[in-house]
Amino acid sequence: MALQQVYRTSLSLLTDLYQLTMAYGYWKNGMAEREAVFHLYFRKNPFGGGYTVAAGLEHAVQYLQALKFTDEDLAYLGSLKGSQGQPLFEQAFLDYLGAMEFSCDMDAVPEGTVVFPNEPLVRVKGPLLQAQLVETPLLTIINFETLIATKAARIKEAAKGDTVIEFGMRRAQGIDGSLSAARAAYVGGADATSNLLAGQLYNIPVRGTHAHSWVQAFDSEEEAFEAYGEAFLQDTVLLVDTYDTLEGVKKAIAVAKKLQPKGFVFGGIRLDSGDLTYLSQQARKLLDEAGFTGTSIVASNDLDERLITHLKQEGAKINVWGVGTKMITAYDQPALGGVYKLAAVKDGEWEYKIKLSEQLAKTSNPGILQVRRYYDQERYQADMIYNELEPLPANPQIVDPLDTTRRKTVEANVQHKDLLLPVFNKGTLIYTLPDLPSIKTYTQQELNQLHESIRRYLNPHSYPAGLESGLHQYKLDLILKLREPEKH
Numbered sequence: 001m002a003l004q005q006v007y008r009t010s011l012s013l014l015t016d017l018y019q020l021t022m023a024y025g026y027w028k029n030g031m032a033e034r035e036a037v038f039h040l041y042f043r044k045n046p047f048g049g050g051y052t053v054a055a056g057l058e059h060a061v062q063y064l065q066a067l068k069f070t071d072e073d074l075a076y077l078g079s080l081k082g083s084q085g086q087p088l089f090e091q092a093f094l095d096y097l098g099a100m101e102f103s104c105d106m107d108a109v110p111e112g113t114v115v116f117p118n119e120p121l122v123r124v125k126g127p128l129l130q131a132q133l134v135e136t137p138l139l140t141i142i143n144f145e146t147l148i149a150t151k152a153a154r155i156k157e158a159a160k161g162d163t164v165i166e167f168g169m170r171r172a173q174g175i176d177g178s179l180s181a182a183r184a185a186y187v188g189g190a191d192a193t194s195n196l197l198a199g200q201l202y203n204i205p206v207r208g209t210h211a212h213s214w215v216q217a218f219d220s221e222e223e224a225f226e227a228y229g230e231a232f233l234q235d236t237v238l239l240v241d242t243y244d245t246l247e248g249v250k251k252a253i254a255v256a257k258k259l260q261p262k263g264f265v266f267g268g269i270r271l272d273s274g275d276l277t278y279l280s281q282q283a284r285k286l287l288d289e290a291g292f293t294g295t296s297i298v299a300s301n302d303l304d305e306r307l308i309t310h311l312k313q314e315g316a317k318i319n320v321w322g323v324g325t326k327m328i329t330a331y332d333q334p335a336l337g338g339v340y341k342l343a344a345v346k347d348g349e350w351e352y353k354i355k356l357s358e359q360l361a362k363t364s365n366p367g368i369l370q371v372r373r374y375y376d377q378e379r380y381q382a383d384m385i386y387n388e389l390e391p392l393p394a395n396p397q398i399v400d401p402l403d404t405t406r407r408k409t410v411e412a413n414v415q416h417k418d419l420l421l422p423v424f425n426k427g428t429l430i431y432t433l434p435d436l437p438s439i440k441t442y443t444q445q446e447l448n449q450l451h452e453s454i455r456r457y458l459n460p461h462s463y464p465a466g467l468e469s470g471l472h473q474y475k476l477d478l479i480l481k482l483r484e485p486e487k488h
């Protein structure tokens, strides 16, 4: 029953061992309750793209709401031994964990928001032990769902208003990979999923056709089509490529005509192999000539945003795209490199912290950060990461992270909004989670605010997003200070 045991009420052990060893260390050193701030952000848009769609907040919230070490969890931690056979954790620490209630503040960008490198998607502020502990699960959830939502947005963009159905469960990264990806794909742009459990859990529309095995199970393709059409008079999409695609289309048309007196509505055909441009054009001609002008042509077969764009440019007559492997696995980039970095610790006063790196771009940002988005009537103009606790100049400057000599002054007449919204206040949920259809609509509104040169998948323009110049200078000074050998 291991499978059933995976999806349990307590996911508190769903973290790396080192989160618990650090937690023990903080507790032992009297630092557990010291206030700290962490930011979750990524450094590069995935897929060589110009934007990223944030997703996963709902699951992150659910995880945090349920964060409680059960007796079973504590017994397991108590059973862990060091190399000399000694218990890894002492009982008083386990008692502390058992009594612990999540009490952090969390701010996050709403799901469906378009975001850019280095911008915090989540900010956790609270007792050091707790804020550290949640690093790994928050990254697991946000990295994956953000990655898939972004992939789906790219695919939906390529489909240019056509319907996109997520068909990927069979190729997904395991059970949860199929479920959370189905939800994230829907957030990003997919219109429906073939995954029934995702449909039930998340209220995503479910859609599907039939497999080649259906046709193979009958003595002839006609019989198979007729039997399916009889069973689903209203919603039939027939897979026509089991033997010879265009012959299959002709047989599907003949069956549709035969069943019409019974109220049959010819929903569509599906093409799953061969030259999808040529076959869809020929199939469209045959369908139109037979009067089935409203019958859809569904295509599937290793599709992604590039192929869909190609097929459209070639003049393919496809209006529904079934996309599996390449969407559900984010095939060309299997992980978003989101990180979770300590940015401030309070010891009386706030002390801002950075993690040094050889490259300035990889050095984390200090402070208690917020993201300000500037926009006019038509578009998002620029984003500025700034320290909430420091005063902002009247006309702040945004420093380009890739070329810090390039700076953009924010014009006085543009509007702005801050992206991180309060989600938890001292462990209490204060954010109303939007329903999934609202998130999906919001994603599309967000994408529409980006210039199409930023949305295109090939060599997109980069959206201006950087540090407020005062924060940038503070960071440089901190780096220089930390690099002085005698200081550390």
Ligand SMILES: Nc1ncnc2c1ncn2[C@@H]1O[C@H](COP(=O)(O)OP(=O)(O)OP(=O)(O)O)[C@@H](O)[C@H]1O
Binding pocket: 272, 273, 274, 275, 276, 277, 278, 300, 301, 302, 303, 307, 310, 311, 314
């Ligand atoms: N007109 C086209 N232009 C570019 N790529 C296409 C075109 N038509 C199909 N493709 C893509 O080419 C790839 C190979 O197609 P092909 O029909 O050879 O697939 P297959 O997987 O070998 O077929 P089968 O499913 O029968 O094994 C698929 O990813 C398919 O989506």
Ligand SMILES: O=P(O)(O)OC[C@H]1O[C@H](OP(=O)(O)OP(=O)(O)O)[C@H](O)[C@@H]1O
Binding pocket: 167, 168, 170, 171, 272, 300, 301, 302, 303, 322, 323, 324, 325, 326
């Ligand atoms: O190609 P994807 O984007 O992953 O879409 C899902 C695929 O899954 C099904 O076939 P399956 O892969 O089971 O068999 P097939 O490749 O032999 O058609 C379906 O016919 C699609 O081709």
Ligand SMILES: O=C(O)c1cccnc1
Binding pocket: 167, 168, 194, 207, 208, 209, 210, 211, 270, 300, 322, 324
């Ligand atoms: O319904 C379909 O056509 C379907 C579902 C999953 C995978 N491939 C196709």
